[in-house]
Amino acid sequence: MRILAIDYGLxxxxxxxxxxxxxxxxGLTTIASETAVNFLTDYFAKEKVEKVLIGEPKQMNGxxxxxxxxxxxxxxxxxAQFPDxxxxxxDERFTSKMAFQTMIDSGLKKKQRQDKGLIDEISATIMLQDYLSRKK
Incomplete structure (x- = not known):
């Protein structure tokens, strides 16, 4: 069964x-936030997901x-939608900065680094990878 991570934004x-x-x-995808519940309903119908991680945005002071x-x-x-x-x-404090740095390190051009959707998807991936590392 899969674990899914969500970097929810405005x-x-x-x-x-x-x-x-x-x-x-x-990274799976980036979607318009208002479509998130519909997207998840479809995804959960097709894939077995054991757990969902949702980022908790905090400032540096916690x-x-x-x-x-x-x-x-x-x-x-x-x-309410997925009670089971x-x-x-x-904690998602550093994921956006790390995502941006990952894009630079992997040689993405400036135009690609301005793709905010890609930053959100990479942020969710970093959050999930971090969770997997701590779980071991």
């Missing part, structure tokens, strides 16, 4: 998923960031 949501063995995290209320509202909607799905919140 406009876009990055989604990453593990393989069946939960060894490798891969307090919730300004996007926290938006994400909390999504979490409430998620729980195991949900875990994970």
């Amino acid at each position: 406009k876009r949501t990055g989604i990453a998923v593990t393989d069946e063995m939960q060894m490798i995290a891969s 307090l919730p960031s300004e996007s926290a209320p938006l994400i909390e509202a999504f979490v409430v909607k998620f729980i 799905m195991q949900l875990e919140r994970v």
Whole structure:
């Protein structure tokens, strides 16, 4: 069964998923945030997902960031829609910066690095890979 990670944002949501063995995290897609519940409904119908990780945005001092209320509202909607799905919140403080650095390190051109959707997808992948590393 897979683990799915969600980097939920105001406009876009990055989604990453593990393989069946939960060894490798891969970027799945970036979607418009308002379509997230519909996308997940379809995905869960096709794939066996054991757990969903949703990023918990915090400031450096550990307090919730300004996007926290938006994400909390999504979490409430998620729980209402998928009451049987195991949900875990994970710290996502450095994922966007790490995603951007990953894009630079992998040689992506400036134009590609400006693709915010790609940043969201890589952020979700980093969050998921970090979770897998800590789980071992």
